Amino acid sequence: MIGMCVLESIVSEIVSIPKMALRRLPKYLSYLRRLNNDGKEFVSASKIGEVLDVQHTQVRKDIALTGAQGVPKRGHKVKELIKKIEEFLGWDNTEDAFLVGAGNIGKALVGYSGFSEKGGIRIVSVFESDNRKVGQSINGIKVLPISKLVNLLKRMKIKIGIIATPASVAQEVADQLIAGGALAIWNFAPIHLDVPEGIIVENFDMYSSLGALSRKLKERISS
Amino acid sequence: MIGMCVLESIVSEIVSIPKMALRRLPKYLSYLRRLNNDGKEFVSASKIGEVLDVQHTQVRKDIALTGAQGVPKRGHKVKELIKKIEEFLGWDNTEDAFLVGAGNIGKALVGYSGFSEKGGIRIVSVFESDNRKVGQSINGIKVLPISKLVNLLKRMKIKIGIIATPASVAQEVADQLIAGGALAIWNFAPIHLDVPEGIIVENFDMYSSLGALSRKLKERISS
DNA sequence: TAGATTGTTAATCGATTAACAATC
DNA sequence: TAGATTGTTAATCGATTAACAATC
Numbered sequence: 488m489i490g491m492c493v494l495e496s497i498v499s500e501i502v503s504i505p506k507m508a509l510r511r512l513p514k515y516l517s518y519l520r521r522l523n524n525d526g527k528e529f530v531s532a533s534k535i536g537e538v539l540d541v542q543h544t545q546v547r548k549d550i551a552l553t554g555a556q557g558v559p560k561r562g563h564k565v566k567e568l569i570k571k572i573e574e575f576l577g578w579d580n581t582e583d584a585f586l587v588g589a590g591n592i593g594k595a596l597v598g599y600s601g602f603s604e605k606g607g608i609r610i611v612s613v614f615e616s617d618n619r620k621v622g623q624s625i626n627g628i629k630v631l632p633i634s635k636l637v638n639l640l641k642r643m644k645i646k647i648g649i650i651a652t653p654a655s656v657a658q659e660v661a662d663q664l665i666a667g668g669a670l671a672i673w674n675f676a677p678i679h680l681d682v683p684e685g686i687i688v689e690n691f692d693m694y695s696s697l698g699a700l701s702r703k704l705k706e707r708i709s710s
Numbered sequence: 711m712i713g714m715c716v717l718e719s720i721v722s723e724i725v726s727i728p729k730m731a732l733r734r735l736p737k738y739l740s741y742l743r744r745l746n747n748d749g750k751e752f753v754s755a756s757k758i759g760e761v762l763d764v765q766h767t768q769v770r771k772d773i774a775l776t777g778a779q780g781v782p783k784r785g786h787k788v789k790e791l792i793k794k795i796e797e798f799l800g801w802d803n804t805e806d807a808f809l810v811g812a813g814n815i816g817k818a819l820v821g822y823s824g825f826s827e828k829g830g831i832r833i834v835s836v837f838e839s840d841n842r843k844v845g846q847s848i849n850g851i852k853v854l855p856i857s858k859l860v861n862l863l864k865r866m867k868i869k870i871g872i873i874a875t876p877a878s879v880a881q882e883v884a885d886q887l888i889a890g891g892a893l894a895i896w897n898f899a900p901i902h903l904d905v906p907e908g909i910i911v912e913n914f915d916m917y918s919s920l921g922a923l924s925r926k927l928k929e930r931i932s933s
Numbered sequence: 934t935a936g937a938t939t940g941t942t943a944a945t946c947g948a949t950t951a952a953c954a955a956t957c
Numbered sequence: 958t959a960g961a962t963t964g965t966t967a968a969t970c971g972a973t974t975a976a977c978a979a980t981c
Contacts, residue, residue, distance in 0.1 A: 505948065506922065513921035517877075517900055531962065539902045542950060547964060559956045559962045576921045577928035591821040595814035601900075606920050646927065654740075671927040673920070677740055677824075679762045687930060689923035691916065697829045697896070698736035698799045699729065700912040704869065704894045705800035707910060728972065754938065765974060770940060782938045782980045 508549045509576075514539055515549065516572045520605070523565050531562035578607030585640060585669075587660050588651035589615040589623070589630050592675050596651060597625045608647060612639065616656070633663075640667025647671045654678040661688075731772045732799075736829075737762055738772065739795045743828070746788050754785035801830030808863060808892075810883045811874035812838040812846070812853050815898050819874060820848045831870060835862065839879070856886075863890025870894045877901040884911075 515535055522530055532550060536543040550563070555571035557563040573579045581603055586593055593613065596602075603609040615621055616633040623630050631639070639645070648664035650657050650672060657676035664672055671687040674680055677694050738758055745753055755773060759766040773786070778794035780786040796802045804826055809816055816836065819825075826832040838844055839856040846853050854862070862868070871887035873880050873895060880899035887895055894910040897903055900917050 504925070507948065509922040509925050510915075510918040513917040514902060514915070517917065518902070532964095533962075543962095544950060544952095544964095545948090547962095548949090551964070557963055559964090560960080561957080562962070575925065577924040578921075582924065582927070591818035595818045598814040602920070606917055607924050608920065646931070647923075670930055671923055673923055679737060679741070685930070687923060687926045689919055689926075691919045692733075692737070693914065694736040694740065694829055695733040696912055696914045697825070697831065698739075698801075699732040700870075700894055700896055700910065701800040701805065701830050702727070702732050702798065703910045703912075704805070707893055707908070708869070730972065755940095756938075766938095767940095767974060767976095768972090770938095771973090774940070780939055782940090783936080784981080785938070 504552060508552055511539075511541060511545075511549055512553070512572050512576060515546070516569060516576075516578075517605075519565055519569045519572070523569060527565055529558075529562045530565055530568070532557070534562070573607075576607065578605070581607055581609050582647055583611045583643065583645055584608045584647035584649055584673075585612050585614065585636070585645050585664075586610045586649040586651060587614045587633065587636065587664070588653075588675075589613050589617070589620045589625060590651065590653075593651035594625055596649065596675075597628055610649065611643075611645075633660075636660075636663050637667040640664065640669060645669060647673065649673045649675070650680075651675045727775060731775055734762075734764060734768075734772055735776070735795050735799060738769070739792065739799075739801075740828075742788055742792045742795070746792060750788055752781075752785045753788055753791070755780070757785070796830075799830065801828070804830055804832050805870055806834045806866065806868055807831045807870035807872055807896075808835050808837065808859070808868050808887075809833045809872040809874060810837045810856065810859065810887070811876075811898075812836050812840070812843045812848060813874065813876075816874035817848055819872065819898075820851055833872065834866075834868075856883075859883075859886050860890040863887065863892060868892060870896065872896045872898070873903075874898045 518535060518538060519530065532546040533543040536546045550568065553571040553575040555563060555568050586596060597610055597613060610628065613625060613628050613630045614633045614636045615630050620630050621632045645667070646669055648669040650660050652660055654676045657674065657678050658680060661672055661680045661682060665682060665686055671689070672680065672682070674688055674690045677692055680688050682688055741758060741761060742753065755769040756766040759769040773791065776794040776798040778786060778791050809819060820833055820836060833851065836848060836851050836853045837856045837859045838853050841855070843853050844855045868890070869892060871892040873883050875883055877899045880897065880901050881903060884895055884903045884905060888905060888909055894912070895903065895905070897911055897913045900915055903911050905911055
């Protein structure tokens, strides 16, 4: 009996967070923030599911991960649920990040104030290899030469690097980010990065998304 | 016996394409194109898997969907596999698309020539509600007033709409795209779109991606 | 031939959905 | 109380991985 309990507790630690839940929770959060702005106090899992096209039972499981608890017959307190999800995602405190690449996508990312307000990261420096862009300012952030990347990463103990370069140099940039001590890479370049174990890579790949879209459209048209 | 065969053929038509395969195939494709540029003639599923961190057996299943056939002991002809995947994704001929929103993300998308060359879609017009931006040119494409969206969609029989607006107006834009006859929407706004059945929506949501990244980083740091 | 590779079938794993007791 | 909702356990579904025969 005691053996079973020990086993259970070990097992419960090993069980990892469902990947798909991590992608749904930000969606719930953004809906909840809207509700909060509208002055709504309570919301049910069923309502969230209905609005976002997710099964209510799925919503409940996802919410359970965050530790939030609802009240039968009334649902969840909106403010409380927001807090719990933010905590769970690590968006309750803002993490500094370096961005590499001052091209179109890079500019879009820096110009986008949303991340620091709602997404838990703040882009504090931009790096670029094209000397014509170095020294310019994007949204108040100075563009620095790529040669300073590794040293500044170390000095400022930055943990998140964002790659918004052409695919051809993305691997090289990733290597430098890791050399400087980054633990997580948000990769916008359409190429697979080869990284040591333990380094977190999140690919944001337009072609993967576009592939799904165009295949479905193709099927839709031909049917 | 005959009954079984009929049943099987019906079943095989019903079986739908695994979603995850549609997201991996573009990745294989981009690697294959690189190999092709390097003059490589053959590649094995195991090699593709090794480079892209996918199980070789998974690569084979994905490739099987496209109908491509390999040669035991030699692998797949690179050029042939490229062609098969492009056909499968519908990237063998280019589909015209309208983009709504001439902000940072919109500009990045238009500035990015890659789609028409490698991704099967070409952005032919940009629409914007801010009159100060209307009339400007982005990468040679004139920015048109949003008031013309529905009519032009109909007139040009456009099937793909790209939403790169703030979340606050995205639903309204989606409604107009659908009113104009669009069948597929590529949505860059961080909001869930409510659309009639049969309309294809592919969300490209930075916050979902960022959520996964920051949660994993949080776990990594605390362990 | 021997061995590398394909392609398929079976087994496992994880994610989603269904069912239902507990609760206010 | 009755009914809406939570939260959990069991069943189903789909995706991944393992095993292996077929082939050049």
